[in-house]
Amino acid sequence: MTETHASYVALIPLLPLAGATVLGLGGATIQKRFGERAIGAIACATVAASFVLSVVAFAALLGRAPDERLLLAELFTWIDLDPLKVELAFAVDPLSAVMILIVTGIGGLIHLYATGYMHGDQGFWRFFAYLNLFTFAMLTLVLGDSLLLMFVGWEGVGFCSWGLIGFWHKEMANARAGNKAFIVNRVGDFGFLLGMFLLFWALAEVGDGTLTFREIQRQAHLLDGLTFWGWPVATLVTLLLFVGATGKSAQIPLYVWLPDAMAGPTPVSALIHAATMVTAGVYMIGRMNFLFAMAPATLAVVATTGVLTALLAATIATSQTDIKKVLAYSTVSQLGLMFLGMGVGAYAAGIFHLMTHAFFKACLFLGSGSVIHAMGGEQDMRKMGGLRAHLPATSTTFIVSTLAIAGIPPLAGFFSKDEILWQAFSSEHGSPLLYFGGLVVAGFTAFYMFRQVFMVFFGECRADEHTRHHLHESPASMTVPLWILMAGAVVMGFLWIPNVFTPFEHFLEPVLGGHHAAAAAGGHQAHHAVGVELALMAVSVAVAVAGIALAYLMYYRGTIRPEAVSGFAGGWLYRTVLNKYWVDELYELVFVRGLAIGVARMLAWFDAHVIDGIVNAAGAAGRGIGWLIGLFDAGVIDGAVNGVADGAYVAGRSLRRLQSGAITAYLYVIAFGVLGGVFLYWSLAVAS
Amino acid sequence: MGELSLQHFLVLGAVLFCLGVFCVLTRRNAIGILMGIELILNSANLNYVAFARYHGGAYDGQIFAVFVIMLAAAEAAIGLAIVLAIYQGFETIEVDATDRLRG
Numbered sequence: 001m002t003e004t005h006a007s008y009v010a011l012i013p014l015l016p017l018a019g020a021t022v023l024g025l026g027g028a029t030i031q032k033r034f035g036e037r038a039i040g041a042i043a044c045a046t047v048a049a050s051f052v053l054s055v056v057a058f059a060a061l062l063g064r065a066p067d068e069r070l071l072l073a074e075l076f077t078w079i080d081l082d083p084l085k086v087e088l089a090f091a092v093d094p095l096s097a098v099m100i101l102i103v104t105g106i107g108g109l110i111h112l113y114a115t116g117y118m119h120g121d122q123g124f125w126r127f128f129a130y131l132n133l134f135t136f137a138m139l140t141l142v143l144g145d146s147l148l149l150m151f152v153g154w155e156g157v158g159f160c161s162w163g164l165i166g167f168w169h170k171e172m173a174n175a176r177a178g179n180k181a182f183i184v185n186r187v188g189d190f191g192f193l194l195g196m197f198l199l200f201w202a203l204a205e206v207g208d209g210t211l212t213f214r215e216i217q218r219q220a221h222l223l224d225g226l227t228f229w230g231w232p233v234a235t236l237v238t239l240l241l242f243v244g245a246t247g248k249s250a251q252i253p254l255y256v257w258l259p260d261a262m263a264g265p266t267p268v269s270a271l272i273h274a275a276t277m278v279t280a281g282v283y284m285i286g287r288m289n290f291l292f293a294m295a296p297a298t299l300a301v302v303a304t305t306g307v308l309t310a311l312l313a314a315t316i317a318t319s320q321t322d323i324k325k326v327l328a329y330s331t332v333s334q335l336g337l338m339f340l341g342m343g344v345g346a347y348a349a350g351i352f353h354l355m356t357h358a359f360f361k362a363c364l365f366l367g368s369g370s371v372i373h374a375m376g377g378e379q380d381m382r383k384m385g386g387l388r389a390h391l392p393a394t395s396t397t398f399i400v401s402t403l404a405i406a407g408i409p410p411l412a413g414f415f416s417k418d419e420i421l422w423q424a425f426s427s428e429h430g431s432p433l434l435y436f437g438g439l440v441v442a443g444f445t446a447f448y449m450f451r452q453v454f455m456v457f458f459g460e461c462r463a464d465e466h467t468r469h470h471l472h473e474s475p476a477s478m479t480v481p482l483w484i485l486m487a488g489a490v491v492m493g494f495l496w497i498p499n500v501f502t503p504f505e506h507f508l509e510p511v512l513g514g515h516h517a518a519a520a521a522g523g524h525q526a527h528h529a530v531g532v533e534l535a536l537m538a539v540s541v542a543v544a545v546a547g548i549a550l551a552y553l554m555y556y557r558g559t560i561r562p563e564a565v566s567g568f569a570g571g572w573l574y575r576t577v578l579n580k581y582w583v584d585e586l587y588e589l590v591f592v593r594g595l596a597i598g599v600a601r602m603l604a605w606f607d608a609h610v611i612d613g614i615v616n617a618a619g620a621a622g623r624g625i626g627w628l629i630g631l632f633d634a635g636v637i638d639g640a641v642n643g644v645a646d647g648a649y650v651a652g653r654s655l656r657r658l659q660s661g662a663i664t665a666y667l668y669v670i671a672f673g674v675l676g677g678v679f680l681y682w683s684l685a686v687a688s
Numbered sequence: 689m690g691e692l693s694l695q696h697f698l699v700l701g702a703v704l705f706c707l708g709v710f711c712v713l714t715r716r717n718a719i720g721i722l723m724g725i726e727l728i729l730n731s732a733n734l735n736y737v738a739f740a741r742y743h744g745g746a747y748d749g750q751i752f753a754v755f756v757i758m759l760a761a762a763e764a765a766i767g768l769a770i771v772l773a774i775y776q777g778f779e780t781i782e783v784d785a786t787d788r789l790r791g
Contacts, residue, residue, distance in 0.1 A: 660787065661786070661787025661788070662783070662784055662787055663721075663783040663784075663786070664713065664716070664783060664784060667713050667721075668713060671709060671712075671713060
């Protein structure tokens with residue numbers, strides 16, 4: 001791939017960083033002197049400027065031939081320790097172009113929304129400082145030209161996520177949720193790090209040690225057949241990287257932090273925990289797709305994990321009553337679908353779903369924020385209902401986005417989800433079982449999302465008198481982003497109409513490869529499949545409609561009483577789902593109580609006996625040595641010092657007589673001294 | 689008698705030098721000592737100029753003489769200032785009496 005140098009690319013991440021610096025250092029003063037508006041203006045302006053630059057970069061890419069679509073901004077050499085050499089460089093290729101458009105575009109809308117949502121909050125400036133810093137870190141993650149720079153962004157978004165989940169840190173539960181997210185993420189990050197180390201080591205063994213993506217791709221074929229402790233290196237590296245992805249993108253077994261992360265302000269949930277950060281794992285697999293393609297075992301793990309996570313989270317979502325928890329589990333489930341797409345080698349489809357999901361899920365979260373705003377902070381759906389009359393803009397956008405996520409044509413979610421399901425069925429890595437899992441997830445998704453819609457916007461209002469009296473639509477700064485995001489959720493799907501119009505896939509082809517290439521290799525097989533594909537589409541639409549119908553009967557008409565369903569099989573099925581399969585309790589028991597506290601006890605014993613013993617012994621030894629040195633000091637050192645002083649005193653007392661103060665005497669000494677010297681010299685000269 | 693030769697100047701210089709040294713050694717008065725030093729410096733000047741005159745035509749010696757004159761002027765100025773300061777401190781300029789720094 002031929003690259004073009006374009007230093008403005010570096011400004012895309014650096015502008016939000018500048019905003020974060022200004023707000024972080026001077027935010028309190030600015031807010032006091034110029035008010036919230038100035039804070040909001042700075043935060044929104046930096047992200048908007050980044051968005052404009054992203055559009056410029058995107059247009060620049062479109063203006064080039066497909067194999068020349070790479071803009072590079074090299075700032076400086078960051079690390080130069082032979083053989084490790086890392087440039088601090090940002091690269092825009094088709095994949096990262098899509099990502100920066102999502103991050104700055106949707107991120108900018110969420111910034112705008114947050115100026116309305118966070119109105120009147122004491123930490124207004126702190127919130128936007130974090131939000132800008134997050135944008136910077138996320139842009140570094142997607143633009144970074146090497147695995148190491150990506151890791152910097154990877155850690156940066158984790159840190160900002162921690163700060164924003166626990167934003168209202170005076171509530172202990174919020175602070176705990178932030179810590180949980182951070183600690184669970186660290187487990188995944190450890191895998192990411194190990195994967196990076198192993199990859200670097202392996203490349204240094206067979207070629208040039210490097211962490212730059214294009215260099216890794218160029219040498220990837222050298223890893224073929226290389227093993228480490230009997231494992232193929234490519235499989236091991238990709239598995240370790242995938243561990244990192246399960247942490248960041250909330251997959252089994254590390255998904256437990258995401259539902260708790262809803263403790264943060266709702267714009268944060270929309271931006272970080274739905275649209276951008278949690279998709280980092282999907283993006284990373286897309287970025288390293290050439291390596292994953294070399295490891296079919298890893299791909300199978302990715303696809304299986306994805307579909308299991310999607311199923312697990314979708315079932316849990318059906319029983320939740322907190323409006324944001326439903327969306328959180330929905331996010332986990334949709335991320336699982338993306339990983340299913342990645343795992344069957346449909347990288348472009350996975351990224352496509354990432355993009356459409358960013359639109360409708362951000363819209364859903366912001367809509368739920370608008371509902372919570374109107375309800376005066378209430379999040380329990382059982383106390384809502386009939387809000388459609390009071391919140392016209394919010395309910396319209398929310399319902400359209402729900403249709404999109406449920407997979408109703410022709411909205412965006414239909415195209416992206418169906419592409420993944422189709423590839424899960426037809427790709428060489430796919431299988432009917434994976435397809436069936438995805439289909440069940442689609443049905444559940446339609447069900448729980450419409451359950452939410454019916455509980456929140458339709459039926460009787462179950463709020464108390466006071467809340468009902470204060471119901472109001474949100475200000476324009478909050479509804480405008482909703483409308484724009486809804487528009488995205490409606491039209492984005494048309495970028496990939498299977499077999500008809502697929503510009504999105506073509507655009508990503510230079511980075512991700514297309515299934516056109518695979519289809520060409522597979523001969524006419526793709527051609528026959530069009531009929532099957534249409535049939536499967538019809539099936540998934542039918543499943544979605546069935547899910548919606550069930551939700552309608554249960555939560556709108558009341559024909560089927562929810563209690564009747566929850567009481568099924570003695571109610572234990574319902575209780576299992578309601579309690580999220582007791583995974584949190586299991587982790588608490590095994591890792592926190594069992595492992596952590598067991599290890600802590602062991603370490604405490606070790607500390608008390610071994611470490612303290614060593615320390616005390618060292619202390620006693622030190623005291624003994626000190627006593628000896630004290631003797632030496634008093635006798636020898638002090639003796640020497642005093643001796644010198646005494647000597648100087650005695651010498652001075654005798655020599656002082658020489659200085660009589662009589663100048664004449666000095667002059668005599670000088671004169672006769674010179675004479676004596678001359679005489680001596682002369683006599684010596686004569687003698688020789 | 690014949691012409692003046694180098695020896696005449698050297699003898700005069702030596703006499704002048706001895707007078708200067710004698711003056712420095714015997715005077716009690718600080719200003720007297722300074723005057724003796726002037727004599728010594730001028731005897732050196734005389735030698736410089738004489739050597740310059742009788743050994744080659746270069747101006748080295750004369751330039752040195754000018755330097756020494758300049759040096760003597762500076763020395764006299766500083767010396768007299770010191771003498772004044774001594775007088776203010778001791779009410780005398782007898783060098784035997786000014787022995788406060790004696791060890």
